[in-house]
Amino acid sequence: MVTRTPDYYADFHCLAGGCPDTCCGQWEIVVDPAAKARYDSVPGPLGEQIRAALTTVDGEDCMVLVNGRCPLLTADGLCPIVAQLGEDFLSTTCHTHPRFTEIYGGLAETMLSVSCPEAARLLLEREAPLTFITGTDEQPPEPNDLDGTLVHILLESRETAFALVQDRSRPLADRLALLLCFAQRLDQHYDNDRLCRQFSALYCDPNYQQRQLARIRRLRLPHSRSIHPLQELLQSMEHLSAQFPAQIDRMKAVSPNSIALEQLTVYFLFRWWLKAACSGYIWRQAAAVVVSVLAVASLTENLGDVQLAARLYSKEVEHSESNLDLLRKAMDLPQFSRNALLNQLTQEVPHAI
Ligand code: SF4
Numbered sequence: 001m002v003t004r005t006p007d008y009y010a011d012f013h014c015l016a017g018g019c020p021d022t023c024c025g026q027w028e029i030v031v032d033p034a035a036k037a038r039y040d041s042v043p044g045p046l047g048e049q050i051r052a053a054l055t056t057v058d059g060e061d062c063m064v065l066v067n068g069r070c071p072l073l074t075a076d077g078l079c080p081i082v083a084q085l086g087e088d089f090l091s092t093t094c095h096t097h098p099r100f101t102e103i104y105g106g107l108a109e110t111m112l113s114v115s116c117p118e119a120a121r122l123l124l125e126r127e128a129p130l131t132f133i134t135g136t137d138e139q140p141p142e143p144n145d146l147d148g149t150l151v152h153i154l155l156e157s158r159e160t161a162f163a164l165v166q167d168r169s170r171p172l173a174d175r176l177a178l179l180l181c182f183a184q185r186l187d188q189h190y191d192n193d194r195l196c197r198q199f200s201a202l203y204c205d206p207n208y209q210q211r212q213l214a215r216i217r218r219l220r221l222p223h224s225r226s227i228h229p230l231q232e233l234l235q236s237m238e239h240l241s242a243q244f245p246a247q248i249d250r251m252k253a254v255s256p257n258s259i260a261l262e263q264l265t266v267y268f269l270f271r272w273w274l275k276a277a278c279s280g281y282i283w284r285q286a287a288a289v290v291v292s293v294l295a296v297a298s299l300t301e302n303l304g305d306v307q308l309a310a311r312l313y314s315k316e317v318e319h320s321e322s323n324l325d326l327l328r329k330a331m332d333l334p335q336f337s338r339n340a341l342l343n344q345l346t347q348e349v350p351h352a353i
Pocket of ligand 1: 013014016019020021022023024097098115116117118
């Protein structure tokens with residue numbers, strides 16, 4: 001299989017007991033059947049402790065959290081399963097986090113979730129533009145019914161999307177505006193390989209980019225610059241903690257413009273763009289990327305720390321399939337139309353509304 005990972009992937013090491021926001025808490029820790037069988041076979045006090053911590057939620061085996069933390073964690077924040085039985089004994093969820101792999105037939109792409117403090121630090125502290133490393137492993141391709149032409153279009157167009165977003169000669173808000181226009185054109189013609197290639201070539205051309213930005217500025221954008229639609233959308237989601245809804249209430253419209261937010265945009269593009277291979281909805285994926293960056297930019301204003309804001313957003317939105325579904329479908333609503341989002345990006349936005 002062809003593998004792809006971010007260039008900092010090998011630098012990641014779990015902070016374990018030194019982690020300021022351990023992943024062994026807050027959310028349900030699902031235990032897969034193979035791990036459940038291993039846990040059932042552990043003798044002695046540790047085995048009894050593990051089995052006492054297990055429960056069933058919606059037909060799945062999970063660890064029961066105590067005071068928002070995995071009950072197995074020791075006082076110094078270490079996992080006794082790792083300490084006594086080794087990492088390989090862990091459930092798939094615990095063993096792989098924060099690594100998330102998406103498989104598209106013969107391509108496996110793995111990212112480190114920004115919900116993890118160390119993964120967030122590696123991504124958001126760096127200055128150099130994010131790149132990805134392609135390799136191969138021994139795994140055979142997974143059977144699939146994906147449209148090979150569409151996957152190809154998405155892979156090529158994602159490279160253009162990366163290049164647009166990483167062009168530091170213009171403000172990030174302008175780059176995101178170009179990304180939205182590019183995605184909309186692709187979305188309208190995703191079944192036409194030749195046209196999609198032409199769009200990619202056009203959006204790689206600095207003169208065309210400049211003309212496109214001029215066109216965007218001439219648009220009569222009727223929508224208000226209110227951040228309320230985004231706040232309403234986030235409030236309508238399921239919440240993991242009371243901290244998130246409280247932060248949503250304090251959100252203000254801000255113009256995203258930092259290297260950290262550029263890295264975050266590329267992160268979301270890497271994770272979500274190819275998902276259009278299953279649905280064909282390229283617009284939904286691109287708009288969800290831009291809306292997520294706007295949300296993290298706004299949360300950063302209140303929290304004063306982009307890593308904290310990205311971690312919070314990722315935990316609450318990116319790690320919930322139902323929230324992700326809600327986010328993507330909302331991108332078809334008029335309040336998240338291309339012009340509504342361009343309006344958020346291309347005008348001088350006051351820091352408080
Ligand atoms: S959140 Fe990241 S650094 Fe912290 S315990 Fe989990 S994997 Fe390790």
